[in-house]
Amino acid sequence: MRTLTTLLAAGIFQFAASAHAEDIAVLTPYLSSVATNEMIETFKTESAAKGWTVNVVDTRGDFQQLASRVEDVANAGVKAIVLVSVDPNQIGDQVAAAADKGIPVIVLDGALAKGVAINITTDNFALGSLLSDYLFKAMGDKGNIVKFFHSAHPGVRQRELALDKALGEHPGIKVIAEHYVQVPGPIDNARQAMETFVRQYGDEINGVWAAWDEPAIGALLAIQSDKPDSKALIAGIDGNPQAIDLIKQCSNLVATVRQDFPGIARTAVKEIAAVIEGKKPEKSEIFVSANVIDRASLGVSCN
Amino acid sequence: MTLVSRFGTLLGLGVIVAVFSVLSPHGFAQGSNLINITQQMSLLAIVALGAAFVMSLSEFDLSIGAVVSMAGIVSVTLFGSGWGILATVIITLGAGFAVGCISGFFVAIWRVPSFIMTLAMGTIVGGMTFWVSGGATLFSNIPVGFRDIGRGYVGGIPVLTLWAVAGTLFVAFILDWTELGRRILAIGGNREAARLAGVGVVPATVWAFGLCTLMAALAGLLLTARLGSAHPTGGNGFLLQAYAAAYLGMTAFRDGQPNAAGTLLGAAIIAVVANGLTILGVPNYLQDIFTGLIIIASVMVRNFGRAAD
Numbered sequence: 246m247r248t249l250t251t252l253l254a255a256g257i258f259q260f261a262a263s264a265h266a267e268d269i270a271v272l273t274p275y276l277s278s279v280a281t282n283e284m285i286e287t288f289k290t291e292s293a294a295k296g297w298t299v300n301v302v303d304t305r306g307d308f309q310q311l312a313s314r315v316e317d318v319a320n321a322g323v324k325a326i327v328l329v330s331v332d333p334n335q336i337g338d339q340v341a342a343a344a345d346k347g348i349p350v351i352v353l354d355g356a357l358a359k360g361v362a363i364n365i366t367t368d369n370f371a372l373g374s375l376l377s378d379y380l381f382k383a384m385g386d387k388g389n390i391v392k393f394f395h396s397a398h399p400g401v402r403q404r405e406l407a408l409d410k411a412l413g414e415h416p417g418i419k420v421i422a423e424h425y426v427q428v429p430g431p432i433d434n435a436r437q438a439m440e441t442f443v444r445q446y447g448d449e450i451n452g453v454w455a456a457w458d459e460p461a462i463g464a465l466l467a468i469q470s471d472k473p474d475s476k477a478l479i480a481g482i483d484g485n486p487q488a489i490d491l492i493k494q495c496s497n498l499v500a501t502v503r504q505d506f507p508g509i510a511r512t513a514v515k516e517i518a519a520v521i522e523g524k525k526p527e528k529s530e531i532f533v534s535a536n537v538i539d540r541a542s543l544g545v546s547c548n
Numbered sequence: 549m550t551l552v553s554r555f556g557t558l559l560g561l562g563v564i565v566a567v568f569s570v571l572s573p574h575g576f577a578q579g580s581n582l583i584n585i586t587q588q589m590s591l592l593a594i595v596a597l598g599a600a601f602v603m604s605l606s607e608f609d610l611s612i613g614a615v616v617s618m619a620g621i622v623s624v625t626l627f628g629s630g631w632g633i634l635a636t637v638i639i640t641l642g643a644g645f646a647v648g649c650i651s652g653f654f655v656a657i658w659r660v661p662s663f664i665m666t667l668a669m670g671t672i673v674g675g676m677t678f679w680v681s682g683g684a685t686l687f688s689n690i691p692v693g694f695r696d697i698g699r700g701y702v703g704g705i706p707v708l709t710l711w712a713v714a715g716t717l718f719v720a721f722i723l724d725w726t727e728l729g730r731r732i733l734a735i736g737g738n739r740e741a742a743r744l745a746g747v748g749v750v751p752a753t754v755w756a757f758g759l760c761t762l763m764a765a766l767a768g769l770l771l772t773a774r775l776g777s778a779h780p781t782g783g784n785g786f787l788l789q790a791y792a793a794a795y796l797g798m799t800a801f802r803d804g805q806p807n808a809a810g811t812l813l814g815a816a817i818i819a820v821v822a823n824g825l826t827i828l829g830v831p832n833y834l835q836d837i838f839t840g841l842i843i844i845a846s847v848m849v850r851n852f853g854r855a856a857d
C-alpha cells in the first residue's frame with residue numbers, strides 16, 4: 246500500500262513537473278469508443294511532434310464531470326481546449342467561459358456553439374445518407390431492416406435523421422425493429438438486442454442499419470451465433486478496424502462508411518498551431534470527407 | 549473517539565489541498581479555483597446528503613443516479629409543454645420524492661431488500677426517462693430564470709455552493725434535531741429494537757427513502773440549470789461517487805454514522821482530488837486509483853483511531 250502510494254505520488258509529481266506553457270487539454274465523455282480513441286491517439290501523436298503536452302480527460306459519459314473538468318483546465322490556463330465527440334451546447338456555459346478567458350475551444354466530431362473557435366467533423370447527415378443509400382441499394386430497394394441508433398450523440402442523431410429521409414424516399418424498405426444502443430458497452434448491448442430480434446423475426450430481417458460500427462459488430466456476432474445462415478446485410482459507419490477486418494472475412498457485415506478520423510485530428514493540430522500563433526481560423530466549421538469501404542473497395546472476392 | 553479518528557479525514561483533506569497548492573500554486577491554489585471547487589462538489593454533495601438518509605437506516609438506494617437524470621428530463625419536458633418554473637420545480641421534486649416513497653414502502657412493508665427494490669426502481673425510472681426523452685439530450689425551452697438557479701454568484705459565492713450549504717443544513721437539521729431523524733437513526737441501529745420501542749418503522753423508512761430521492765431530484769434540477777441541457781443518463785455518474793462521499797463522511801466527526809458535515813467533507817475530498825489532478829495533467833486512470841486509495845486510507849485512519857481508543 247505504502248509503495249503504491251509512493252509510486253502514485255511520484256507519478257503525480259512527475260506530471261506536475263512536466264507541465265508547461267503549451268499544454269493542450271483534450272476532453273471527451275467517450276474515450277472507449279474506437280472512433281473517438283483513434284482521433285485522440287492521432288491528435289496526441291501529431292501534438293508530440295509539435296512539442297505540445299497533451300492531457301486527456303475521459304468522463305465516461307458523465308456530462309457534469311465534463312463541465313467541471315472544462316472549468317478546471319480553463320482555470321489551469323491551458324493553451325487550447327479540444328472537445329472530442331461532444332456537442333458543446335451540452336456544456337455551453339463552460340465553453341463560453343473558457344473562450345472568454347481567451348482559451349480557444351476546438352471541437353472534433355461535434356457541433357458549433359457559442360465560444361467554439363472551430364468544429365472539425367464529417368457531415369453526419371451526409372454519412373447517414375451514404376450508409377442508407379448503400380444498404381438499400383445492396384438490398385435491392387426492398388425488405389426489412391433493423392435499426393441501431395443512439396440519439397444522445399448529436400452526430401449520430403444526424404445520421405438517424407438521414408435514415409428517416411432515406412426511408413421516405415425508399416418505400417420498399419421497412420424498419421422491422423429498432424434498438425437504442427447503450428454506451429458504454431455498445432457491442433454487447435447491440436448483440437443482445439439482435440439476438441432477440443433474430444429469434445423474433447428470423448429470415449424476415451434483410452438488413453441491419455447501424456449508426457456506427459460497434460453496434461454493427463454486435464449485430465453480426467448475434468447473427469453468427471444464432472442464425473449463421475442469415476442473408477441479412479449489415480452496414481455501419483466509422484471505418485472501425487475490426488469492422489473492416491470483418492468485411493474482409495466475407496461476413497454479413499458488408500460495408501462501413503469511413504470517416505477520416507486521423508484526418509480530423511491532423512486538421513485540428515494544424516488549426517490549433519495557427520490559433521496559438523495568433524491567426525484567426527478561416528472557417529468556423531471544417532468538413533472532412535468520407536467514403537464507403539466494402540468488399541469491392543478492399544479487393545475481396547467472396548464467391 | 550480519538551482526535552485522529554474524529555478529525556483524520558478533515559486533516560487528510562487539508563494535506564491534499566496543501567500538496568496540490570505546492571504542486572500548482574498558480575493553478576490549483578488560486579482563490580477562484582478553490583471557489584470553483586465548492587461549485588463542482590455541490591451537486592455530488594446534494595446527492596450524497598440524500599444518500600445519508602437511507603444509509604442512516606442501514607439501507608441503500610441505487611435509484612439515485614436514475615432520479616437525477618429523470619429530474620432533468622422531466623423538467624425540460626415540462627418547460628417544453630409550457631409549464632412555468634415554479635410548477636415545473638414542484639412537479640419534478642414531487643416526482644423524485646414519490647420514487648423514493650415507493651421504494652421505501654416496499655422495503656418497509658414487504659421487507660424487499662433495498663438493493664433489489666431500488667435497483668428495480670432505478671431501472672424503471674431510467675426506462676421512463678429514455679421513453680420521455682427519446683434518448684436524446686434536451687436543450688430547448690429552458691427559461692433563463694430557471695438556469696439562474698444553477699449558475700452565477702451571490703456575493704462572490706457560486707449559487708450551487710449555497711445550495712450545497714443549504715442541503716447540508718437541511719439534512720443536519722432532519723437527522724440531528726427532529727423526531728424523524730432520531731427514528732431513522734434508531735431503525736438503522738436496530739430495526740427490531742426500534743419497532744419494539746414503538747418507533748413507526750414504516751413511515752420513517754418511507755420518509756427516509758423519499759427524502760433521499762427528493763435530494764437527487766433537486767440535484768437533477770440544478771444539474772440541468774448548470775448545463776443548460778438534460779441528458780437521459782446525465783445522473784448515472786453520481787451513484788457510486790455519492791456513496792463514496794457518504795462513506796468518507798462516515799469516517800469523519802462521528803464514528804461510523806452518516807452525518808451531514810462528514811458527507812459534505814467526503815464530497816469535498818472527491819472534488820478536490822479530481823480538480824487538482826486534472827489541473828496537474830494526471831491521466832484519468834491515475835485519478836481513479838488515487839481516489840480509491842484515499843477512500844481506503846480514510847477507513848484505515850478511522851480503524852487506527854478505534855484501535856487507539
